[in-house]
Amino acid sequence: AQTVTQSQPEMSVQEAETVTLSCTYDTSESDYYLFWYKQPPSRQMILVIRQEAYKQQNATENRFSVNFQKAAKSFSLKISDSQLGDAAMYFCAYRGQGAQKLVFGQGTRLTINP
């Protein structure tokens, strides 16, 4: 079974600085999708960024980018120019090519210090 591990329960960063959240996963599949979801306090989870495993190029979405290392099974999220609104729980998630369910990590709580 696939597993996703986020080894940083909490992270904090100064506003306008850059922070990197770590995620590793375990799978025997070669084709899959990886996601970072953001869950603000008392609000619903939203997709931040996604990466298809067959793509070598790292995904970017404005201030958010990933470092996808397929061989190392690593998928970190970099947030540049951190803003107060980035404060949230961040979840890394995996979905197999032929599957529908998402497998989530334990989450990282990100605090932004003004």
Added chain:
Amino acid sequence: DTGVSQNPRHKITKRGQNVTFRCDPISEHNRLYWYRQTLGQGPEFLTYFQNEAQLEKSRLLSDRFSAERPKGSFSTLEIQRTEQGDSAMYLCASSLPGQSYNEQFFGPGTRLTVL
């Protein structure tokens, strides 16, 4: 607001009671998912529907749990004979067919507290 909606947002019940939650997906989304999220953990998959057909169920979904999507639109999740261990946030998500990455849009969740 045309996002995924869930009702009720909060439910407090006594152990042994039955509870039912409702999820209304984004219109035209034919796939619907239920997840459970306990405090400090990531969501765990419970079950998945495509239209009205329940296509996958997790081993987490014991026989006290039942989910339906009778007309392929809204879905209900019922827990019978609730236990304190059922206390969690129950999340619903929906997705649109045709996307290779199958983005799932989440609702705000129903927080269940079993006393």
